Amino acid sequence: MEVRARAPGKIILSGEHAVVHGSTAIAASIDLYTQVTLQKLSDSENGEGLLKLQLKDMGLEFLWSITRIKERLRDLSTPLPSQPMACSSECTESIAALVEEQNIPEAKVGLASGVLAFLWLYISIQGLKPATVVVTSDLPLGSGLGSSASFCVALCGALLAQSDVTTLDLSPQGWLTFGESELELVNKWAFEGEKIIHGKPSGIDNTVSTFGNMIMFKLGKLTCIKSGMPLRMLITNTKVGRNTKALVAGVSERASRHPDAMSAVFSAVDYISKEFSTIIQSPVHDDLSVIEKEEKIEELMEMNQGLLQSMGVSHASIETVLRTTLKYKLSSKLTGAGGGGCVLTFLPALLSATVVDKVIAELKSCGFECLIAGIGVKGLEICFGGSS
The missing domain is CATH 3.30.230.10 (Ribosomal Protein S5; domain 2)
Structure with a gap:
């Protein structure tokens, strides 16, 4: 068998x-x-x-x-x-x-x-x-x-x-x-x-x-x-290796140097995750509500990325992906440890395949690997x- x-x-x-x-x-x-x-x-x-x-x-x-x-x-x-x-x-x-x-x-x-x-x-x-x-x-x-x-x-x-x-x-x-x-x-x-x-x-x-x-x-x-709406992400692998342990330690060191400021950063991330959870779990009634939700998700991703930058875990390769996708009005954030690794780019339901192809071609020309994935x-x- x-x-x-x-x-x-x-x-x-x-x-x-x-x-x-x-x-x-x-x-x-x-x-x-x-x-x-x-x-x-x-x-x-x-x-x-x-x-x-x-x-x-x-x-x-x-x-x-x-x-x-x-x-x-x-x-x-x-x-x-x-x-x-x-x-x-x-x-x-x-x-x-x-x-x-x-x-x-x-x-x-x-x-x-x-x-x-x-x-x-x-x-x-x-x-x-x-x-x-x-x-x-x-x-x-x-x-x-x-x-x-x-x-x-x-x-x-x-x-x-x-x-x-x-x-x-x-x-x-x-x-x-x-x-x-x-x-x-x-x-x-x-x-x-x-x-x-x-x-x-x-x-x-x-x-x-x-x-x-x-x-x-x-x-x-x-x-x-469980998600109440379909979600799709472009995952860009920068192929830049990173030391997760060192990145985690770096965030902790920054938090010990600036306890109040970093406490506010962590608190903001907590609110972003909770709002993200509420949005993706709530049912979708029509195309308009999908578009509204997608716009909120994009904003939350941008905010989360800004907070990750303030923690010191971004990288030149990640910033290249962010600049490239921003040209096409797409929102991105690093995923995982940062310092390289992978970047998520949100793909709205009505985004044309032509735009996706152009973004992927540009990212590949930078030496990155691209994968499209359904989420959840x-x-x-x-x-x-x-x-x-």
């Missing part, structure tokens, strides 16, 4: 950085996905009993014999699929040795933590069974669009769909969804994978990817919200056999 799972990436619509200081932020799923295909094989089909991981987009394949994995993990106990738990330091060491044996190319060495997370999640949920796992993704790596979380969620979804702890009706064609409690289980496992990759993730990325739609979060509390889509979905 072959199973496919897909999980969306994410953007931060408003509130990044300020959320660390107690403000409200809003994250949303986007219709750019990581897809994982899992094909379990018997020893006779698989030959030696191999576990294969193929990262299609990168042209990489990793192979482990089940015998070798057993040797490495002989003295270690793995959890039950129904009881997610962290990978112990001993287990991390043993699995890291299995990853090192793969001789990952120097240029792709950043993938090692993702491969480690794959092995831990696979062994924990499926046990020591031969299989081929193929991964493809629409999401650029390390750009703040939640690529690692969507990988962990899609992987856990595929693994759990072929385990005894979830129940899905195999008869319908097309994409299926788990029930609420099963999604919670996927989310907990995906969070353990994210911890292996990132150390101390917030859990926001995997939650958005698992459940989809939008999430409002403040002081560690997550609330799922479904979360994890599963598909069996050849249907899609």
